[in-house]
Amino acid sequence: MGMIVLVRGSLRGMGREVECEVVAMKRTIINQRKLRPHIDEVYSECGVLDAPADLPDGEYTVSVGAQTFNTKRRRGLWLGQARAMAPSLVTH
Secondary structure (H helix, E strand, C coil), X not given: CCEEEEEXXXXXXXXXXXXXXXXXXXXXXXXXXXXXXXXXXXXXXXXXEECCCXXXXXXXXXXXXXXXXXXXXXXXXXXXXXXXXXXXXXXX
């Protein structure tokens, strides 16, 4: 079970990198794979709510915490839910 949250994110694309506001489903999971179990926050079903109006249409990545998602802007609107990128494709 998760909860819908508003979080600050980072948008990157079209030659720009800016902060944005993101709505996402946040799930808290207990990671048992390490020596000392710890709690991880995992975001999914992410959507950009607020970003600078002067961003051009195109493809972007939005980062929330340690996760990165693909998203698109068309005719000034953010399209649907951002899709999670495979962890091996994420570079910072």
